[in-house]
Amino acid sequence: MEKDLSQVRNIGISAHIDSGKTTLTERILYYTDRIHTIHDVKGKDGVGATMDSMELERERGITIASAATYCEWRDHQVNIIDTPGHVDFTIEVERSLRVLDGAILVLCSVGGVQSQSITVDMQMKRYKVPCIAFINKCDRSGANPFRVIQQLKDKLGHNAVAMQMPIGLEADLEGVVDLVTMQAVYFDGENGEVMRTEEIPDALRDEAESLREKLIDAASMYSDDLMEAALEGEVTPELLTEALRIGTLERNITPVFMGSAYKNKGVQPLLDAVTNLLPCPADVENQALDMNADEAPVILSSDAGKSPVALAFKLEDGQYGQLTYIRVYQGSISKADTIVNARTGKKVKVGRLARMHADQMEDIDSISAGYIGALFGIDCASGDTFTDRNSRLSMTSMYVPEPVISLAIAPRDNKSQNNMSKALNRFTKEDPTFRTYVNQETGDTIISGMGELHLEVYIERMRREYGADVETGMPRVAYRETITQKAEFNYTHKKQTGGAGQFGRVAGYMEPAEGDEFEFVNKVTGGSIPTQFIAACEKGFKGCLAKGPKMEFPVTGIRIVIDDGASHAVDSSEMAFQAAARGAFLEGYARAKAVIHEPIMKVVVESPTEFQGAVMGSLNQRRGIILGSQDEVTMCVIESQVPLSEMFGYSTVLRSATQGKAQFTMEFNAYRQVPQSIAEDLLKKAQEGKKNVA
Amino acid sequence: MLKKDLILRNPLRLLGQEDQYILPEGGIGAVLARAGVGKTALMVQLALDTLLREKNVLHVSLDDPVDKVSLWHKEVFHNMAEQYNLPQINQLWDSILPKRFIMTFKVDGFSVPKLEERLRDLTEQNIFTPQMIIVDGFPFDDTALEPLQQLREFSNRHGLRIWFSVRTHRHEAPGPDGIPPQLSNMDNLFNVILQLQPEGKKVHVKVLRGVDAEKDYPELMLDPATMLISRND
Numbered sequence: 001m002e003k004d005l006s007q008v009r010n011i012g013i014s015a016h017i018d019s020g021k022t023t024l025t026e027r028i029l030y031y032t033d034r035i036h037t038i039h040d041v042k043g044k045d046g047v048g049a050t051m052d053s054m055e056l057e058r059e060r061g062i063t064i065a066s067a068a069t070y071c072e073w074r075d076h077q078v079n080i081i082d083t084p085g086h087v088d089f090t091i092e093v094e095r096s097l098r099v100l101d102g103a104i105l106v107l108c109s110v111g112g113v114q115s116q117s118i119t120v121d122m123q124m125k126r127y128k129v130p131c132i133a134f135i136n137k138c139d140r141s142g143a144n145p146f147r148v149i150q151q152l153k154d155k156l157g158h159n160a161v162a163m164q165m166p167i168g169l170e171a172d173l174e175g176v177v178d179l180v181t182m183q184a185v186y187f188d189g190e191n192g193e194v195m196r197t198e199e200i201p202d203a204l205r206d207e208a209e210s211l212r213e214k215l216i217d218a219a220s221m222y223s224d225d226l227m228e229a230a231l232e233g234e235v236t237p238e239l240l241t242e243a244l245r246i247g248t249l250e251r252n253i254t255p256v257f258m259g260s261a262y263k264n265k266g267v268q269p270l271l272d273a274v275t276n277l278l279p280c281p282a283d284v285e286n287q288a289l290d291m292n293a294d295e296a297p298v299i300l301s302s303d304a305g306k307s308p309v310a311l312a313f314k315l316e317d318g319q320y321g322q323l324t325y326i327r328v329y330q331g332s333i334s335k336a337d338t339i340v341n342a343r344t345g346k347k348v349k350v351g352r353l354a355r356m357h358a359d360q361m362e363d364i365d366s367i368s369a370g371y372i373g374a375l376f377g378i379d380c381a382s383g384d385t386f387t388d389r390n391s392r393l394s395m396t397s398m399y400v401p402e403p404v405i406s407l408a409i410a411p412r413d414n415k416s417q418n419n420m421s422k423a424l425n426r427f428t429k430e431d432p433t434f435r436t437y438v439n440q441e442t443g444d445t446i447i448s449g450m451g452e453l454h455l456e457v458y459i460e461r462m463r464r465e466y467g468a469d470v471e472t473g474m475p476r477v478a479y480r481e482t483i484t485q486k487a488e489f490n491y492t493h494k495k496q497t498g499g500a501g502q503f504g505r506v507a508g509y510m511e512p513a514e515g516d517e518f519e520f521v522n523k524v525t526g527g528s529i530p531t532q533f534i535a536a537c538e539k540g541f542k543g544c545l546a547k548g549p550k551m552e553f554p555v556t557g558i559r560i561v562i563d564d565g566a567s568h569a570v571d572s573s574e575m576a577f578q579a580a581a582r583g584a585f586l587e588g589y590a591r592a593k594a595v596i597h598e599p600i601m602k603v604v605v606e607s608p609t610e611f612q613g614a615v616m617g618s619l620n621q622r623r624g625i626i627l628g629s630q631d632e633v634t635m636c637v638i639e640s641q642v643p644l645s646e647m648f649g650y651s652t653v654l655r656s657a658t659q660g661k662a663q664f665t666m667e668f669n670a671y672r673q674v675p676q677s678i679a680e681d682l683l684k685k686a687q688e689g690k691k692n693v694a
Numbered sequence: 695m696l697k698k699d700l701i702l703r704n705p706l707r708l709l710g711q712e713d714q715y716i717l718p719e720g721g722i723g724a725v726l727a728r729a730g731v732g733k734t735a736l737m738v739q740l741a742l743d744t745l746l747r748e749k750n751v752l753h754v755s756l757d758d759p760v761d762k763v764s765l766w767h768k769e770v771f772h773n774m775a776e777q778y779n780l781p782q783i784n785q786l787w788d789s790i791l792p793k794r795f796i797m798t799f800k801v802d803g804f805s806v807p808k809l810e811e812r813l814r815d816l817t818e819q820n821i822f823t824p825q826m827i828i829v830d831g832f833p834f835d836d837t838a839l840e841p842l843q844q845l846r847e848f849s850n851r852h853g854l855r856i857w858f859s860v861r862t863h864r865h866e867a868p869g870p871d872g873i874p875p876q877l878s879n880m881d882n883l884f885n886v887i888l889q890l891q892p893e894g895k896k897v898h899v900k901v902l903r904g905v906d907a908e909k910d911y912p913e914l915m916l917d918p919a920t921m922l923i924s925r926n927d
Contacts, residue, residue, distance in 0.1 A: 118761075155759055514784070613815030620821045628753075628760035628796030629812065631803055639760050641791075672788060 005302055005370050006280045010079045010327070012097060014124070015106035016114040020136045024106060024261040024270075025069075025080060031193060031268055032071035032078070068314070068325055068356045068372055076275040079372045097123050099313045099327040099372065102278030103131040104270065109143035109258070112632070113151040114606060121156045130248050132255045132273050133158075138166050139173045139260040142634070149256050158254040159247075161218045162211050164269065166258055167204065176259060176266050177204060179212045180237045180244075185269060192264025218253060219243040241276050248277045281370030286329045288385070291342065291392040298393060300330040302369035307391045308333050310367075312375075312384045315430045321377040325356065326367070326386065329395070333375075333386070334366035342385040342394045352376040381429045403435055404599040404644055404668050406448035407455050408473035419468035420445070427458055434458060448478065451666060452648060477645040479682070480597045480671055481548030482557040486511040489588035492566070493580035503571035504529075504580035506537055508562035510588045518545055519559040529565035529577070536574035537562060540581025549586055550594045551686050556671075560585075596679050599644045602669040605654065607662030609636045614657045622646035623675075641669055700786075701746050703778055705923050706739060708912045709888075709901060716740070716886055717855040722846055726860045726874060727890035732897055733859040735921035736890060737828050738770045740857055744826045745790040752824035754809065755798045756831035763796045763830075773920045795822045801833055806844040827856045834860050834876045846883050872902045890916060899923060 015021045029035045070079045081100060097103065103124055107117060124131055133152060135145040145166060152160035164176040167184055175186035177200050184201060188194040200208050216235055220227040223243035229235045247253030255277055259266015282302050288309055289295040300309055308331035316323040326333070333339060337350045354361040354374045367373035380386075385394045411417040424436045424447070434449045449455045452475060462468040490507035506529065513519050520538045529537065541560050548555040565580075603624065607615045609631065615638055616626055624642035647666060654662050674682065701707070709716050717723045725740075727733045741751045755763045768787070775783040797812060816822040829845075832838070849856045862874045872889060873881045881887070887903040899914040913926040 155761075512782075612812065613819065616815060616821055617819045620819060625792045626795065626821065627764055627791075628798065630760050631797070631799045631808075631812075637760070 005282050005368075007076045007275075008079070008280055008370050009076060009274055009278055010081075010099065010101045010281060010370070010372055011274055011278060012081045012100040012103040012129070013106060014097070014103055014120040014131075016108065016111065016117045016120075019106045019108045019111070019114075019117075020261050021106045024104075024134065024136060024267065027192075027261045027264060027267045028078075028080065028271060029069065029071055030191065031271065032073050034069070034071045068374075070355060070372070073271045074275055078271070078274060081372075097127045097129050099311060100127075100129055101281055101284045102274070103129050104274070105131045105133045105254075107133060107135050107148050107152070108140075109135045109138045109145050109148055110140050111606070111635070112148045113155045114637075118156065121158075125251075128251065130251050130279055132248065132257065132270075132277055133160060134266075134270050135256060135258040136261055138169060138258050139171065139263045139265070141170050143169050143173075145169075145256075145258045152254060152256065159218065159252060160254045160256050161215050162258075163215065163244075163255045163273065164258050164266070165204065165208055165211055167201065173260055173263065173265060176257075176269065177208045178269060179208060179215050180240050182208065182212060187265045187268070192267070195268055215244075216240065219247060222247040222250070222252065245277050249279050249283055286395075288329070288393040288395050291394055295394075300369075300393075302330065304332050304368050306331045307388045307393075308337075308339065308369075308386065309391075309393050309395070310339075310386045311395045312380050312382060312386065315380070315382050315426075322379060323354075324375040324378050324380060325372065326375055327372050328367050328369050330369050331388075332366050332368040338389070339386040340389055341380055342387050342392055343381070344384075346379075347389070348378050348380075348386075350375060350378070382432060402478075402668075403433055403448035403450060404478050404601075405451060405455065406446050406476045406478060407459075408439070408444040408446055408476070409459065409470045410445065410473075412469040412471055416468045416470060419466040420462060420470055423458075423462040423466040423468050427461070444473070446476075450668070475648055477643075478599060479551070479553040479674070481550050481553045481555045481594050482597055483510060483512055483555075483589065483592035483594050485593045487588045487590075487592035489584040490564075491580055491584035491587050493576055493583055495576075496571075500573075501568075501571035502573065502576035502579065503566075503568035504533070504573075504576040505564075505566035506540075506562055506577065506580045506584040507564040508560065508584070510558055510560045510585075510592055513557050513559035515557060518542065518556070521559065521561040523561055523563040524565060525563075528567070529562070530567055530572070533567065533572065533574060533577040534562075536577040537565075537581045540578035541585050543578070544582055544585040544589075548594065549589050551596060551683060553596065555589075555594075556597075560588075596674040596682060597671040598674045598678075600641050600669050600672045601644050601647060601666045603640050603642045603647065603650075603664055603666045605638045605640070605662055605664040606635060607638065607658050608634060611658040611662060612636050612638065615654070615662060618650075618653055618657055622650070623678075642666075643672075643674075644668075699778060699780065700774060701743065704739070704743050704746075705912075705914055705925050706743055708914065708925070709899075709904070715744075715855065717857070718885060719853045719855065720850040721885035722842075722849055722856045722858065722883060723886035723888070724858045724860045724877070724884050725888050725890065726862050726877075726902070728862050728864060728892075731890045731892055732916045732918070732921055733861070733890065734766055734830055735770060736888070736899070736916060736923065737830055737857055737859055738766050739774075739923055741794070741826065741828050742767065742771055742774065742790075744855075745793050748793065749825040750793045750795070750823060752813070752822070752827045753794065753796045754827060754829045755796065756801045756804050756829075756833070758798065758831070760796045760798055763798065767794065770921060773922055777920065777922060795824065801831065804832075806841045806848065810848065825854060827854055829856065830859045832858050832860075834858075838876075839880050842880055842883055872900070896926075898926070 013021045013025055068081050070077060107113060135148050137143060138145055149160045149162055152158045163179055166176055167174045175184060177184050182200060183197045184199060186196045188196050216230050219240055220230050220243060223246060226235065226239050226243040229239055244253060244255055248255060255273060257266060257270045257273055261267055286300045287297045288300055290298050308328060310326040310328040310333055312324045312326050314325040333350060335350055335353055338347055339350060340347050353364050353367055355364050356374050364373065387393050411420045427434050428436055436445065436447045439446055447455060459470060459472060462470055486509055488509045492505040493502060495502040520541060522534050545555045605615050612629060619626055619640045619642055622642050623646050624640045627639045627641065630637040654664055725733050725736050741753060744751050753763055771787060845856060860877060866875050868874045869878060884903060889900045889902050891898045891900050897916040897918060899916060901911045904911060914923050915926045916923055
């Protein structure tokens with residue numbers, strides 16, 4: 001049975017690696033009776049957590065693809081997307097956030113706000129997702145939830161307020177004090193399923209009172225009623241919760257909960273908070289673009305009677321063909337409906353609809369606005385919008401970063417050849433940051449993505465899920481070429497070899513442009529190049545960009561201005577001007593001091609302070625610029641910018657330099673010029689490569 | 695060429711000595727102001743001026759995370775570049791970036807031996823050797839004298855120039871020489887003391903103590919909109 005929309009929550013659980021979000025999800029499913037036994041992430045029973053359904057995920061103890069599941073808590077339906085924590089998979093996080101109405105930001109009570117928490121927080125900001133925070137692992141030694149709250153304020157700029165305080169910490173963690181109801185909450189039973197409320201222990205009462213005052217102060221900014229009640233000393237839990245909800249929905253306040261999912265403490269109050277404080281689908285304004293009205297934004301309403309609008313946010317290859325996860329934003333989608341893919345214009349009939357619970361499913365008849373579900377056997381790409389025949393709405397496109405690393409792969413045998421192409425076809429549909437193409441010169445199949453681990457995981461999945469055994473080449477970095485100075489060109493293309501001749505002259509200059517864009521400016525006056533050939537000139541120049549003359553890397557950041565030229569009444573043609581533009585490009589480029597740019601990654605290492613020197617040394621050896629180090633008492637965070645080409649195999653180096661106690665995250669930062677010596681090496685390698693091909 | 699432009703046009707050099715550094719080698723200086731007046735902005739300009747002269751700057755912050763300090767540098771640099779209408783600022787920025795190092799500490803966790811230990815990590819591996827240090831957020835309280843003396847010695851030993859920001863308070867009246875009470879027992883340690891004094895909508899840069907006591911320093915202002923120093927004419 002579907003619930004009233006106000007009783008629906010679509011939430012995500014986002015966090016830094018190893019903050020325990022999969023464990024938390026596991027406990028949520030257990031307390032909401034969706035599962036009946038608890039399996040730990042790297043548990044001895046070998047079953048693995050329910051949400052980590054892929055074999056590979058269980059083995060590595062990380063969550064790669066975000067599985068969707070739903071559960072019920074106090075008459076509310078909660079749809080949960082378990083999101084991956086590794087930066088290499090952020091497209092999954094971004095996609096999840098796009099379809100969610102609220103999120104739980106999980107933080108480790110020891111590690112606090114870590115680098116990935118900052119990335120995830122930025123993504124939440126981008127999609128304006130309201131969130132509550134859960135400080136996990138309060139049972140670990142060194143736990144200090146209030147330090148984490150301070151970090152939420154300092155590092156992420158959140159107006160974080162404690163909703164609870166711990167009763168005991170580290171090994172003595174017994175429960176939490178609820179600062180709204182002013183009761184001590186303990187978690188009894190074998191798996192903490194029995195909540196027992198008692199008076200606040202005397203030793204904690206004063207601190208609890210003072211924290212509650214701070215909570216009321218913060219919340220009263222969003223409710224006059226609460227402000228008045230506070231002045232009169234008559235604050236009720238309902239009034240306080242209502243004010244907190246308003247603040248949370250506006251992203252002005254971040255309520256902070258605490259506990260230990262692994263020790264079964266503090267999860268049920270967090271579920272209460274999901275239902276009490278996070279938005280229902282109707283609280284969130286969603287926009288689509290009207291393709292029939294020049295992409296004018298349209299506000300969607302959850303009215304079931306309106307034309308359906310649904311976004312495919314995730315694809316999976318299941319035993320019954322392609323499984324497409326969708327979120328319906330407007331209207332509803334039912335079995336046997338005909339829906340239209342707004343991108344391709346293709347009509348498709350809805351065969352089977354399901355509600356997902358990790359890798360198990362439940363058949364349902366329809367999905368209404370505000371809900372998440374899955375379609376079977378529908379061919380589409382991730383990010384596609386489905387509507388009906390009456391409207392052409394498209395959900396705003398998602399931000400997709402360009403891949404920065406590529407790898408040549410080759411199947412080991414014939415069977416693998418087929419399976420590999422099946423797998424690649426599937427993966428590229430599922431993940432827009434994963435691309436594949438065939439190198440025309442070498443005939444190699446190239447895959448590209450957001451990092452070494454990103455590609456490794458897909459190769460591993462090819463092996464396991466598709467039985468495609470592949471050999472891999474050395475990873476290749478996506479270098480680029482650009483020019484550093486203005487250079488003029490004046491090139492005449494003339495050919496007379498019998499038959500119709502070819503003639504075109506193109507003159508002007510090229511200069512560096514900010515950003516990655518190619519800019520073409522036509523300043524030709526007096527018709528020296530007839531208007532009908534200007535487009536051919538642009539095409540000719542554009543054609544040169546894919547493979548730069550210097551080292552055959554794509555050319556970016558260039559502005560080409562043409563201001564003169566000549567044509568011939570008979571011999572000029574589009575082809576002649578395209579050829580003239582190519583000649584002009586080569587002529588100008590040779591004088592424009594072209595350089596090679598390489599992707600620079602932002603690398604953040606978190607390490608115990610005693611290894612700080614070793615870590616900095618390791619980054620420095622990799623041509624890294626160390627921006628700074630942040631001292632966090634026992635831990636330190638080192639921020640640096642390192643060329644991607646130097647980062648291969650860094651995880652092994654870091655592990656051995658720090659006894660496995662440090663971890664790092666890496667994301668694309670910018671393109672920067674390659675030093676001369678490295679550029680020469682690259683040139684040498686490119687020449688050798690060419691010889692080998694020849 | 696670009697760097698030279700930015701160095702020459704920097705009004706801060708008017709406060710400098712013959713080599714145009716405000717502080718002598720081994721010297722320490724202070725920038726005084728109340729909260730929110732622009733201490734960090736002025737310190738960052740001192741840092742950028744040194745970076746543009748291809749000298750290494752270590753920015754130690756006891757308040758802000760690395761990202762925030764980095765953002766300060768970037769903002770002030772872009773404002774400077776915009777004011778002088780400089781092209782290709784990204785390249786210039788990339789060229790000074792390796793010369794800057796940011797270290798942040800928790801106020802409670804900061805000590806001079808710890809700073810020296812962190813610096814040793816860097817210098818011994820030839821990663822970074824500072825020529826100027828900026829210390830932002832150092833608590834000038836009862837316990838400040840000893841670490842300050844240690845830093846003064848450290849500065850002497852390594853021929854550094856160290857700048858401190860000092861937060862003053864409205865309710866504490868300064869001494870006759872304009873020195874606030876929290877520096878009264880340690881002001882002899884400072885070679886230069888600059889004060890940011892808001893007057894109406896302007897912020898004046900006053901030289902309370904200069905390297906050259908005889909020198910008639912020009913009047914400088916801090917523009918609250920761009921946070922840049924300019925001449926008051």
